[in-house]
Amino acid sequence: MPIDFELSAEQKELQELARRFARDVMAPRAAxxxxxxxxxxxxxxxxxxxxxxxxxxATEYGGSGLGELDQCLITEELAAACGGMTTSISANCLALQPIxxxxxSEQKERFLKPFCSDYHLASFALTEPGGGSDVAGMKTTIRREGDEYVVNGEKVFITNAPHASLYTLFATLDPALRHKGITALVVPRNTPGITPGKDEDKMGHRASSTSSLTFENVRVPVANRLGAEGEGFKIAMNTLDSTRTPIGALATxxxxxxxxxxxxxSLQRTSFGKPIAEHQAIAIKLADMVQKVDAARLLVWRSAWLADQGKPVPLESSIAKCFASDIAMEVCNEAIQVFGGYGYMREYPVEKLLRDAKLTQIYEGSNEIQRLVIAKELLKRVA
Amino acid sequence: MDILVCVKQVPDPETKLRVSPSGKTFDSDGVKFTINNTYDEATVEEALRMKEEFGFSALRVISVGPARAEEALRSALAMGADEAVLIETPRDMPLDPLLVARYLAAAATDIPHDLIMVGRQAQDDEAGAVGSALGEYLGLPSYSFVTELTPVPANHLLKMKRYVEGGEEVFSAPFPAVLSILKGSKDPRTPTLPNILKARKKPLKKIPVMDLEAKVANLPGGTRPTSETLAFTLPPPRAGAKMIEFQTPEEAADRLLKVLKEEAKVL
Amino acid sequence: MTLNCLVITDQRSGVLSASSLEAISEARRLVVKAGGGAVAIGLIGSGLSPVVEAVKGQGVQRIFLVDHADLKGFSASAYAQAAVRMVEKLPAPVAVLMPDTALGRELAPRLGARLGAATVTAVVEIVPSSLGGLDVKRKVFGGKATETVHTPSPVVMSLRPNSFAIESSSGGSPSVESVELGELPVHAKGLSVEKVISTRGDTPELTEAAIVVSGGRGLKAPENFVLVENLAKVLGAAVGSSRAVVDAGWRPASYQVGQTGKIIAPQLYIACGISGAIQHLVGITNSRCIVAINKDPAAPIFKIADYGLAGDALTILPALTRLVSQSKGLPDPR
Structure with missing residues (x-):
């Protein structure tokens, strides 16, 4: 049996745990x-x-050490209750992944363990005002002084920034070096010189917090550097490779x-004397929606499964993220249409879903970037 | 001092019920089963409290059902039970509550138990018959609809409250005993993700029903259900209200109460 | 074919419960339907003389009595032993009926297990089968489905309260027979109840209540909402409302039933002055029985209700409240 879509009993339990939490704790607060x-x-x-x-x-540092598929199962359940809360809950996975x-092992011991013994938030600080997709063009600089780095610059759209106690920061030794100058540092929030900006007023994901972060002569011990100088770009890309598929799960x-x-x-609402589900115009919409959701989930599962087998998934993860977020927009849009005028009202839950879905096309690698990656990988394979 | 809790896996209460092709039960194909009956979750929580606060040692959970019932047991293990036993039945084996109780009794003779606890009833068949029947088969006293439980282990005594119509009785009684729990003193804990992973490694023993048949055959009623299910029916879809005619408000009230009592049987 | 019925009554509170009278009435009907047989009442407890007098006029043939100091508090084990002694006195086929009270629900399975008998709890309908034995109906899945079970003799059944009509009896002069209890196991001897705490009067949770009475804008003014609350009080019901009532500030948001409020599934839902906007209907469709009281006979609520009263809730509610409190012997709250 080369392919098996059945989840293990353990995976079903994790899914059930997430589903219950989503239903009992998140959903009642979402609106x-x-x-x-x-x-x-x-x-x-x-x-x-x-x-x-x-x-x-990893379990040795007190975590659960879950694989990507398990993470995706949990993420989909949480996101079905509230995309914004899910973004804030999963932000730690993104921020801690560079570590x-x-x-x-000393750094893991020092930085990861506290997150498993107590509640803390962490933020992944990569994007800059000058643009998110052009990572190599970042302007935040670090300068070595003895056994410290001095950081100066500004990051934007940082999830959970004002609430986090730890940042994984990407900054450059010299902008002219492009990606070769980028270096990753772990920066505790209480280091002098860090100022989170005000909470952004967003279209969706409103339960999540997003703000800028400015660094003004922030002194970080060299012992907090992840990898070597200049390895930051690779660390950031590897991190995003592993969190891209869960974003697909979130969109799904x-x-x-x-x-x-x-x-x-559609079964409750009647028009012309019968439930609107019995009108073909609505039935066909629903049929299209369910196909898209199913396809998105399968792409997510495939990518996560491959990653769990230790295979590189640049193509598969981009396809999963790009497709799932695009169909999330389409499906939410059609859901509003099924609800008619009520769908446009804040009292009903679907217009929020559309606003939440929009971000999944933009963050953690815009869908334009995903498509470039997909095309590049495709052409590499046929060349 | 050991506790044995009996649990049952039931369909998700939000599941859309359909009648099976035999017409005798609900259609379990495509039905999502919840991890556990809510009353059983409350009971596991209460049993954990016995362990944590009153020095009971081991907490074991047991269930009678098909292979999928392992999920209910794993969930109880994830809440904190130490060991589990599944009396595994073929998928469509006909069972009635007393036959379930006989299998539990047969298995329980080999499992240490100072307290046996069950939830007041399962959410699906709502029979609530297993607890006191199990007490009977094991020759133990049973106390039902328990709402508050304080053991005095040194005297092998339980101080309890139990529900009666319109109130509660306060009483003390000896154990070993079988208790059916109406409500626990705390909301059932949700198993955490790390505990779910740990529960995988706890012992879960499967006993095929046939291994217990010789013992069950010796109990009154034997190895067959004593009743036979003829039909499982769903109410017809709502056809619009039956309008009640009346002249005066008094007449309206009188006629409404009459149909609610005699026809709808909800009062 | 004949059938002999034994009715074990519940007089735990000191007086015979109404549900016991239902079981006696049903036993009398069953014997007639089965084509003959006897009905015996089994009284188990301590200090039962007043109850013996109360059941003498119930139109039954025999009264069995186990009146013993060790049976003062209810022990299912001890009561089952007494009941077995009674069952032994009746020729087959035998059906044992008892109310599905806390006592009956615990005693029926214990007795059934001891007798090796078919046992069915929370029964709502009993019909003698043409094949012999009984066909018994019970509600399952929170009232969403009905199960029909065939039982041979002997059978032990607990009857869900309020499911069987009480019929006045034809008198009769039954024999009162004292039945020997025999030696009880140590654990079953003399269970003593220290005290009984009354919990009547608590208002149930909206989502857990068996009965919910809801009010809508058809009540016209906030001060009329008390009419809904009065009915709820005498029914032991929870109180809900439509969204319009919450939006108008008559009642807090916690009262709201519907898509954006609480989703409920009571046995009985009574909608008073609620027209039935879809967002409300979504919250109540799982109710077992829906009653709608509304002036407008074309209101959408009547499409999904089981019973409708096209009339003014402001006059019907007080009449209902009066009638319910009379039947329960409660003072009218107004």
Whole structure:
């Protein structure tokens, strides 16, 4: 049996845990947090207590050491309740991954363990005002002074930045060196000279917190450097390779929620004397939506499964992320249409899903960048 | 001092019920089963409290059901139970609550138990019959609808409250005993992700039903169900309200109460 | 074919429960339907003389009595032993009926297990089968489905309260027979109840209540909402509302039933002055029985309700409340 789509009993349990948490803790708060833009940190603490954060930290440092597929199963369940909260909950996986990848065992001991013994948030600080996709063009600089680096510059769109106690920061020894100058540092929040900006007022993912971070003569011990000088670019790319597929799972979760709401509503709502589900115009929409959600999930699972086999997945992860986020937009859009006028109202849950879905096309590598990667990989294979 | 908790895997309460092709039960194809019956979760939580606060040593969970019932047991292990036993039945084996109790009794003779705890009833068949029947088969006292439980282990005594219509009775009684738990003192804990992973490594023993048949045959009722399910039916879809005609408000009230009592049987 | 019925009554509170009268009435009907046989009442407890008097006029043939100091508090083991002694006195086929109270629910399986008998709890309908034995119905899955079970003799059944009509009896002068209890196992002797705490009067949770009474804008003014609450009080029901009532500030958001409020599935839902916007209907479709009271006979609520009263909730509610409190012997809250 070369292919097996059956989840293990253990995976079903993890999925059930996430589903319950999503249904009982996240979902009841989703609408209110979306309206107010509050940061529901009690929900995140609860997620931490259940072990739903830091999924990728190895067991020897107190984490669960889950593979990508397990992470994706959990992420889809959480995202079906609230995409914004899921982004904040999974931000630690992104921020801690550079330490998993490039940290020494001493660094892992020092930085990862506290996250597993207590609730803390961490942020991945890569994107700059000058542009997110052009990583090699970053302007935040580091200068070595004795056994310290001095950091100066600004990062933007940093998830959980004002609430985090630790940053994994990417900065350059010299912008002229392009990607060869980029170096990764672990920076505790309480280091003098760090100022988070005000919370951005976002279109969606409003339960998540996003802000800029400025670094003004911030002194970081050399002992906090991940890998060698100039290895930062590779560390960042490897990190994004491993978190890209879970973003596909997050988008799939949002799309699934939209489909679920639309299908249920279509059985309740009647027009012309019968449930609107019995009108072909609606039935066909639903049929298209379910195909897309299914396809997205399968692409996500394939990419995650391959990664768990230790295979490089630049093509598969980009396909999964790009496809799932694109269909999330389409499915949410159609869900609103199924709801008609009610779908446009804030009282009903589907317009939020559309706003949340939009970000998944943009963050962690825009879909334009994903397509470039996909095309490049394709052409490499036929050349 | 050991505790044995009996659990049952039941369909997700939100599952859409369909009648099976035989017409005798619900269609389990494509039904999502919850990890556990809610009343059983409350019972496992209460049993954990017995262990944590009153010095009971081992907590074992047991279930009668097909292979998938292992999921319910794993969930109880993830909550904190130490060991599990699955009395594994063929998928469509006909069972009634008392036959389940006989299999549990047969298995329990080889499992140490000072306290046996069950949830007040399963959410699917709502029979609530296993607890006191199990007490009978094992020759133990049973106490049902327990709402508060404080053991005095030194005297082998349980101080309890139990539900009665309109109130609660406060009483003390000896154990070993079988208790059916109406509600626990705490909300059941959700198994954490690390505990789910740890539960995989806890012992889970599977006993095929046939291994227990000789013992069950010696109990009154034997190895067959004593009743036979003829039909499982769903109410017809709502056809619109039956309008009740009336002249005065008093007449309206009188006629409504009458149909609710005699026809709808909800009062 | 004949059938002999033994009805084990519940007089735990000191008086015979109404559900016991239902079981006696049903036993009398069953014997007639089965084509003959006797009905015996089995009284188990301590200090039962007043109850013996109360059941004498119930139109039954025999009364069995196990009146013993060790049976003062309810022990299923001890009561089952007493019941077995009674069953032994009846010729087959035998059906044992008891109310599905806390006592009956625990005693029926214990007795069934001891007798090796078919045992069915929470029964809502009993029909003698043409093949012999009984066909018994019970509700499963929170009332969402019905199971029909065929039982041979002997059978032990607990009857769900409020499911069987109480019929006044034809009198009769039954024999009162004292039955020997025999030696009880040590654990079953003299279970003593220290005290009974009454919990009546608590309002149930909206999502857990068996009955929910809800009010909508059809009540016209906030001060009329008390009519809904009065009915709920006498029914032991929870109180809900439509979204319009919450939006108008008559009641807090915690009352709201519907898509953006609470999704509920009670046995009985009574919607008063609620027209039935889809967002409300989504929250109540899993109710077992829905009653709608609304002035507008074309209101959408009547499409999904089981029973409808096209009339003014403001006049029907007080009448309902009065009637329910009379039938329960409660003072009218108004």
């Amino acid at each position: 209110a947090a979306d309206h107010s833009g509050e940061f529901p940190e009690d929900v995140y603490r609860e997620a931490w207590k259940l072990g739903l954060m830091n999924l990728n930290v 998993n990848i490039a940290g020494t 979760g949002i799309a699934r929620a939209a489909l679920d709401h639309a299908a249920k509503y």
